[in-house]
Amino acid sequence: MSLFKATLFSLNTSYSNPQYTRMFLLQTLLFLILLSQNVAQNVLDISNNHSRAILIKPCHVRIQHMDVTTHPDIVIDTHTPHISWQLANEYTDNGHLIREVNQIGYSIRVKNVITDQLMWNTNYVQSSSSSHILYAGIPFTSDTRYTIAIKYYTKKHESQWYTVHFRTGLFSLMDWTGYWIGSNYLNMNQLRTVVSLRSISIESATVFISGVGFYQLYIEGQLIDPSRRLDVGWTTYQQRTLYTSYDLTSVLSKLSARQLGIGIVLGQGWYNQQQWAISLNGRTILAEQYGPPRALMQLNIRYSDGTNQSIITDSTWLGREGEHRFDSVYMGTTMDLRATLTCWSCANFTDSYLPWINASILPSPVNFTAGGQFSLQIMDPIRIGPDALHIATSGRLGHVAGVQGASITDGGVLKPISEDYINGLVFDLGQNFAGWCKLSSLNASRSTIIQMRYAELRYSRGVNGIDFAGLYYENLDSIAVMDTVILNGTGNETFEPLFTSHGFRYLLVNGYNKVSKDDVECYNAHSETTLIGNFSSSSIVLNQIQHNIVWSQLSNSMSLPMGCPQRNDRTGWLGDAGLSADAALYNFDYINFYLNFLTMIKDNQTPDGAISDTVPFMTGFIPADPNWGTAYITITWCLYEHTGDITIIEKYYTGIQAWINLLVDEYTKTGLANMYYHFGDWVPVQKISNNSLVSSYAFLRDVYTFVNMSELLHRTDNVQKYSQFYQQLAEEWHRVFYNLTVNGYTDGSQSANILSLTLPTVVPNHLRTTVLNSLIDSLVNTGYFTGGIISVAALYPLLSNEGYHDLALKLALSTSYPSYGYMFNNQIQNATTTWEQWNSLPTGARSSLNHHMFNSIGAWFYRYLAGIELNALNMITIHPRISYDIDLLNYIEAEVITIKGAVRVKWTRMSIDSMELIVTVPNNLDANILFDPLIKNGQCLKLICDGKDILMRKNRNDKLYWIKDDVHGINDFSENYATGTISIRIASGQYTFMTYWH
Structure with a gap:
């Protein structure tokens, strides 16, 4: 009987029986005492909740994708900006991250700073959405300052208001x-x-x-x-x-x-x-x-x-x-x-x-x-120094052991690691990058002329009979790459070149020989960004590839994604941009950077839908090669996957459709069999015999992606139209390209089979194993990959998806020619950026040593090795692919800071049949965690979470069953009996799993 009911009983009986009067009074007194204690405890609980709420407020608020923590002065040029925020992390008394923190509502207020006019008040909105909330208030005016105040609600807490400032540009030419x-x-x-x-x-x-x-x-x-x-x-x-x-x-x-x-x-x-x-x-x-x-x-x-x-x-x-x-x-x-x-x-x-x-x-x-x-200008400016690169990641920030080159966290300033004299003073910066150098303490007479030249490479003494270690300029083509200063003679002068940039590792100073290493300071210049991704592993080779990817991406991000930073064709090659965009967005907050580039593509699009190989159009062709023009749709899709911002697809949808329709018109003239454009599978080891297959690959892939975009926008007319068209193309592909004599496509080359296997429904089911085996045999027997930039982007995901993840790893870990590892394991120079060709040294005289078109492997690092698939931030998937051979790779640590918060994955192979996986899922987001068998054809024996057994199998071929279902945050599980993969759905928070297999 409750205290309240007991008191009522006493109250009712005391009048009829005098002997209960004293008992009633005592019980009433006891009730009041207990009631006062309960009230006090409730007040204390409310106070505690309130005190916790004081510490909880929206964080990393974004306006038009600009994070206010790195953009103190946000300027917009739209009347309908979108607003995003992260939910603050909450912790238990012992410091553990609280799980399953989800938003149930929010309130937003926008005010004019000068007039204090309330422009928009959502009041309380019941919604779990914390991303891309579109402003729907009174239209803004030019050159006006505003504030946005945001509050969110969870089941337990009401956050503090968090206020940020922004201002508007000039909306009209009349302003x-x-x-x-x-x-x-x-x-x-x-x-x-x-x-x-x-x-x-x-x-x-x-x-x-x-x-x-x-x-x-x-x-x-x-x-x-x-x-x-x-x-x-x-x-x-x-x-x-x-x-x-x-x-x-x-x-x-x-x-x-x-x-x-x-x-x-x-x-x-x-x-x-x-x-x-x-x-x-x-x-x-x-x-x-x-x-x-x-x-x-x-x-x-x-x-x-x-x-x-x-x-x-x-x-x-x-x-x-x-x-x-x-x-x-x-x-x-x-x-x-x-x-x-x-x-x-x-x-x-x-x-x-x-x-x-x-x-x-x-x-x-x-x-x-x-x-x-x-x-x-919506994208961030090009900057130098500490303001150029913000750090959002929490993991390993400096040098990973064994990796050659400079750390990106050095404040953007590089100092020479060595100096010598060969036809002038030669300084080695130890890292290939884009920027320029400043000379200080120049004490020479008036009119002294000093020249600085820059190069990516030095001739090596004793190699191929060369006894000369001067700078190598052959790959600069027709440009001088020279900064010249005439001194005033006032003493202690400084020279920093203006309005130019170079791609280099080595600096040559002529005309003044009293410059020391201490007098040289070089600036790493690139479009301002935030490091949002970390990837490291037990492999020095993979770590060096990651280092080179990061540096080559920064070097080529100069208000638009350039092809290279050093020679005379520095321009926005769409092929390079499309191939590296996914990896770039895992590593850097370059959302507005790519949105600006998409707008430039849209600006340059001709009335018939054609786009050019380069933007701005400097060289190449119009219409673009399909594998270059695909950047329009590929970058749009990547941005959506990394942000969940559907308005990006809406903005460029019409232009993308116009581009696809132009390709359709061209296709009707040639069919797939004769659809070759210009570049094919660029810079391969072995050329494919029919490059029409390569051009057709981008065409089919774009049509397929466009169908997915149309589904998101509920464009059922286009879904039906282009789905049917894709299936028509898929059937034609097999009909015109399949070659029975080689059990594959066209000449049976690796490139042809990779691209065919990557496209959905192109290879008939009854032939898929045959074609796949043909590819695997070629890779194993040859010992290396023979394709170029188009097929290598598809190679690694294909192998991992088809059950050949060990082979993918072996290729990625290779250090012999041709491979990524060869770029930093050769007799001439150990690369610190990604090359333009597999053999940029020594035979590729004009080749760049700092390119990003091969950076596509970086997306495989995050999506497959770490297993982080963002899925437009609706519900992420964490599915690390683990090799059967424990000696290939036994440790991965990766982190991606999304607009909803940090996704972290760390897995360690404990033994042949066991693995530890630590994952962190941001607040207001769920994740599917997938565990692949560690043993070929293996079954999960046990799954432990935070030290508690949660799944168990008694005997082989028995079903897994729950042992404990009280592990907070784990909602469901399933087992794929065909592959042995275990899937678990979890809420936000940090989890430590141990898996055992037999």
Whole structure:
């Protein structure tokens, strides 16, 4: 009987029986005492819950994919931004991560900072969604500051409000009042003006600026955002030119004087690509030149009394040729320090000797009549130094034992590891990368000329009869790659080249031999990003491949994914970009980087749907080779899988369909049998006899992916239409390419069979084993892979999926030619980045030593070796593939920081028949964990979680059964009797599993 019921009973009986009166009073007193204790405990529980809730708040809030923790000044150019957040981790009293933390609702409020107007209030929304919540409030206005406050709810807690700031760009051309300025008559690369500010405190100051090719902004002699370089991003300028924005409130508020000096430095950049040409297939292609550099700026100031002031670029600005006399992305920079003027962008600057002339009004680079756009740069800028790379991962950040090359966590600054003298001072940076070097402590007489040259390779003494260890320039083709400085003679001078970049490991200094290692500092330049992925293993070979993938990706991420960083065809090759995108998105937060590239592809698409091999179109062909053009659909799909953002597919869906339809039109003229375009399975060891199969591969794969996209968007018309068409293509593929005499496709080459087996339903079921065996026999008998960049991307997933994971590992672990391992195990140079060819050394004279088109194996590291499949973050899959041979690989540790939080996997092979697996699943997300047999044809004997037996099998061929079902967070399990794989569904949290097999 409950205390409450007992008291009621006493109350009812006390009136009828006097002897119960005293008992009733005692019971009532006892009840009140217990009640007060219970109330006190409830109050204590509420207080404890409240105190815990105080520590719980949304974290890693994202606006338009920009994380506020790494982007303190977020600017958007859309009226419907989407908002995401992570749920905070919660811990038990003994520090363990609490499992199954799921959101049940959220509230969002958006306010105008100036007016305090509530723009959007969702109130309480019952929803588990914490990603890509679309803003649906009052439309924003240009150049306005706002706050977003977010609160989420779980079954146990209500989080604190978490407030973040953002501001808007200029939504309309009508909001711009400035003019493009520069000069058609001289190299006017320094522009300045002086303006008077009002004697009132400044409430806000925002500048919007564009300079093409590149610009730097100075306020009173101070370079604004000094780590930001090579800005704005490269685009097809007449179709889209970008602008950027800075919050200058704190900068201007600190000024003591009311006179303000503003300066802009301009560079040629990609806008006027001087002295560059590339030869392709016997024809010379000149880079497009749009004219002299120009700048557009508008500084909007709001004062505390509500008044406004706008400072713009116009013909009153003065300009001159500064100390940098020449700059070229390809050729390098020439600077004459004798022409340096101290604080030329300061208000009190005077120059009695050199003439400054009025700038001219120049036309906009954008062709508005043809639909061109002037828009905010959404992707992060190119940066140097610590601001270029943020670290989100928690695992091994520095050098993995045995790996050669620099650590990416060195703050973006590299120092030489050695120096010697061969035709000048030669410095080895120990790492191939993209950027440039700065020289300090230059103490030479006036007019001394110093030159710096850069190279990826040195000739090696004693190899092939060569007794010369100078720099190797043959793979630079027709460009000079030289930075030149003329000293002023003032002593202790510093030279850092401007508006150029190089791909190199070695630096040669000529003209001054008193430079030591301590005087050389080199900057690793790349589009700003966050390291979100870590992968390491028990294999030094795999660890070195991962190192090289990471460095080659960074080197080639320069506002768009370039093909290489060193020679003259530095451009956005779509083939390279599509092949490496999945691996790149596992390692780096490059969402907006790739979204910008997709927009550029869309901008360049012709009315008939054609896209080009390179974007901006510099070289190659239109229409693109299908294996290059596939980047449009491949990158879109990868972004969706890594983020779950369906709006990405919606945005590019129409353009993707137009591209596929163009290929359909071409296909109707040739059929699959004659669908060869241009490149085939690029840089293979053994060429395939019929490259039409390679071109057709991308065509079929794109159609198949487009069907999946159409299903997501509920486009049932296209699902039906293109599904039927795909099946038609699959049947034709087998009919025209299958060769009975070789038990495979076309010539029976590895490439042909790999691509055929990878495409769904192309190989008939009754022949699949035959074709697969033909491929396996070739790989085993040859001992190496013979294909190129297209088939190698499909090779490793295919082998792992088809039960030949051990063979995939053996190929990945190989260090003999041709292999990834050979790149860093050869007699000439141990690579620290991925090569352009399997044999870039020594025979590939023009080959790049820093390419990312072979980086596709990196996605296999995460998806198969670690087993992390993100599945658009709906419910992730963790399915590590484990080799039967324990000596191949016995340890993997991987981590990916998703927009919902960290996914971590660590597995250790304890013995031939046992393994430990530690997994972490982010809050608000479930996962399927799959355990493959450790023994061929094996069965799971026991599964333990956190030290508790949860699954057991008594005898062979008996069914697995639950031993304990009280392990919190484990919801279900199943067994695949055909493969022996065990599947368990788990909620968020950290789990330690042990599996035993027989």
